[in-house]
Amino acid sequence: MSYGIAYRTIAIKEIFRFIRIWPQTLLPPAITTALYFLIFGKLIGDRIGTVNGVSYMDYIVPGVILMSVISHSYANVVSSFYSTKFQHNIEELLVAPVPNWVILSGYITGGVVRGLMVGGVVALIAQVFSDIALNNLLVAISITVLTAILFSLAGFINALLAESFDDISIIPNFVLTPLSYLGGVFYSVNMLPGIWQAISMGNPMLYMINAFRYGLIGVTDVDIQIAFAMTGGFIILLTLFCLILLHKGIGIKN
């Protein structure tokens, strides 16, 4: 039994799925983020001036890119895997000799690729509005990939535990969006008063966004080593959790 073939089959199926419906998956983030850059970056940003020594437009570009990566890697896995469960297609995989880690890897690959493609689209649009010189390519790429993996895993857990379509919209609406807006996408955490600054430091997205900002423009509010350690730690934790859920058949087996 070749696990490589099974993995490729799942991954390719997942990638073609979101490419086939690109008007729903790749086009909306391009339009939304173009509006962000135009309204917040250009119209309002010109009046704000600079943040941490860079123009407001340049300051928000990394956060907006990573926010798109987060929401789309999560959305890809949660919607695809939940639909698979809902339509009972998951049985195609459960009857086959595919180990759980291969199923997980295939779906996570789909989420990561969509996250990176959306991130790429948003970065191209950002080029129209700003002129960012890349500070550290390795940091920028690695934190993007790790963030996409982490939120794909989170989407997978959501899909496994969800019992209705309502359940797959609760986390993105009430957890992910607030955390990413409060994760320093549009402001520096140093601009907040003391207590709010301390509370913000408990938001994991703050670390990822700042590490990515460091990779792009060399500006960060946090230690990027902590950002990498935290993201890596969460990935290990969520991977183990996913594998336990799959092993027990929670959400997919009777």
Add this chain to the structure above:
Amino acid sequence: MNALSLHNLRKVYKNGFEALKGINLDVEEGDFFALLGPNGAGKSTAIGIISSLVNETSGTVSVFGHDLRKEREQAKSCIGLVPQEVNFNQFETVKSIVFNQAGYYGTPRKLALQRTEHCLKQMQLWDKRDSVSRRLSGGMKRRVMIARALVHEPKLLILDEPTAGVDIEIRRSMWDMIREVNNQGTTIILTTHYLEEAESLCRNIAIINHGKIVENSDMPSLLARLHVEHFILDLARPIDSAPVIDGYQIEKASEKALAVAVSKEYGLNRLFVELTQRNIEVVSLKNKTNRLEQLFMDLVDAKSQGEQ
């Protein structure tokens, strides 16, 4: 070698319902085996456990000698499942559904394409290969599931009500296709509510009721146990009342028809002689119910009454 062995297989659902009460069952390699039972008897639970869709509470499942718990991958590789409900992605094309399934079993791309073509042709679906599956008819969807189950060349094919809801013509053509698969050496386990289907296709049979196997034998032996058969006799002329003939239970079914219960002890010849003497001319006769159906009802009813 047994294609399938179930030993003390038990399933208790979270709500406390005991769907399987420790069943034992052996299916020989190459067999065409019917697993029958009324709704809720435990058939689907048993099939779910065998195909890894349901976790068993206790007991063992062995597929071609591979224990489903200890050698899960080897055991799974031997099984192809055609489920009761359509469970493929209805937005995918027929070809990609079958091709992807081959990929899940680790079949290399070139071989997977060859087998996909072979299975779709075998199921008479090759001209529909690029159709989006939701646009197919009910019968075609069922055949897609059979093609998908066959693409990794399983040694054991499980068909869970494969012809449910399809018209008689398609059902008959599907029987021929399934027979052909069995003739090529694939062991088949069939569940169905069409008992005529089981009688026509299967060599051995098990009947499950209330989570227990209530009958397990070969089809001819089982049918031989049918002591009384019910016939409808179509008559040439109307009759006023049913004749009384010693040894036969006869009822008037309509103006020109009689319903007769015939025991093996008396047979049909004497009945015809008696009717001819009474100037009653029989034009044709037919079984009132399918023979297996009659036995099935007898066995299920007897077991239910025994439990009460």
